[in-house]
Amino acid sequence: MTPPTPLPPANMSSSPTEPIIHHNFDPQTSTFTYLVACPSTLHAIVIDSVLDFDPSTSRISTTTADSLLSLIRSKNYTIVKILETHVHADHLTASRYLQTQLTTSTSSNDGEEVNGGIKPEICIGKRIVEVQQVFADKYGIPREEWEGAFDKVFEDEEEFSVGNLKGTVKHLPGHTPDHVGYLVGSNIFCGDSLFDPEVGSARCDFPGGDAHALYNSVQTLFSLPAHYKVYTGHDYPSADSRSPQPYTTVADQKRLNKHLKDGTTKEQFVNWRQERDSGLAEPKLLHQALQVNVRAGRMPRDGMLKVPLKMPGEWKL
Template structure:
């Protein structure tokens, strides 16, 4: 079986890796975790990043079959719906995400007052664990990787797994587990799932945050490199050691800059609210003495 063509595309504002993966023999393709640009100072949406993905598709004559999400992101807005509409002719791609997105949608719809009609059936495909599907002559497999979020999945395509926020570059480590439904024990076991792959397999990450001597973002390392060098849970790190450290670390983290905007759009499958309004929770003093503001 031929190896897939992989186009890593880095979005610098949110440090997000997006991927276009194509079958070289048929030019069938998928796009994983595309970003919709959002400027919080102006509450403005734009599509520069998503349009750059469309340019790659057009330049290579790819036929996009699926728009895939690894999970409901809390740090950037999804461009899946925008791309689906732009690619409707001629390929009409389907959107796909792990089946546990339903749990995440219900949790955050209640928090933000989102009507069920706005998030029900917004994804075309809710993947089962270990479900396989075709990308031309390539086979892709859905791997459940919970911990960062309960709905989190990775996509195993050839000798590559696109693991979203389950694991980052070895010098960055692992993702937080303090969102609703997150669980450090589950993340530990998800990383063991990644580590069970052959040593030469490539683990493509959902983000990178280069620092220190490393200035440029890197999309992947091998399983062997992660096992040897991941600073949070390399081979030999016990579950207890990792969980204790992760929980302590998460307790001191602030919320992502685009948390509320991202979740409200992403549980809708990349759609904006029908009324054009995003709910933002108030912070600071809500009560002074006996007076409730």
């Protein structure tokens, strides 16, 4: 495979119309979290945060999120929004924890307001309600624990501000029906729509997932200018082959993506994706992640998560 174009540093900006971008890779869940800041105002957003969870002990910890908070404070950023691209099935979101830590008190010891006195909104695309209802029914989640859990649900193509920068919400269904991406400057944060070209595309077998829709969403990404950067939600490099890469360009995705580069027909992709998905195992943190994430990062009030049993067909409860 032809190598992609070498990447310049991802977190630098010499233009007032382009954000400063920091990325953090969580090796336990292969997840990228992004911190995206306006260089002139230092207002910033967080995209797809991670809460640490040990399934062997059911213990939650905040090491990864606290590292992000340390970076935010060291850079003197004011977080105005905490964004989710979709309800993740492979990690727990730290959105509620971050919001709480950024607003637990109105002032610091030296009298300055915490986070500029701003309570950052936890935001997601408007189709979240559809997903919440599906998993609330599946896991028996009380309505009062998920309804209105997100502070803001975006309309398609809705604009929002990050200091002097503008962000735009792009509906990118396929992996999940609620999936959105966030366009800021010449950067699209596409969540689980596309991965690194050598990894390909996301699975489409979750409730409401659709390989036809994912193909169309990728064409939306491919319609962006060739130099735009596509920041992905995960990376899965083969052992010791390379370090995790947070982004590639639209041009490299169109030229190199192993699942649906330029010239791949919808029929070819859909047939391959559906066959591939039929043999995939479920994510390791599927049940824990979904129950926390439809609550926008809040924990169940009774402190209990449900994990369904898989039993031989002849067994009876």
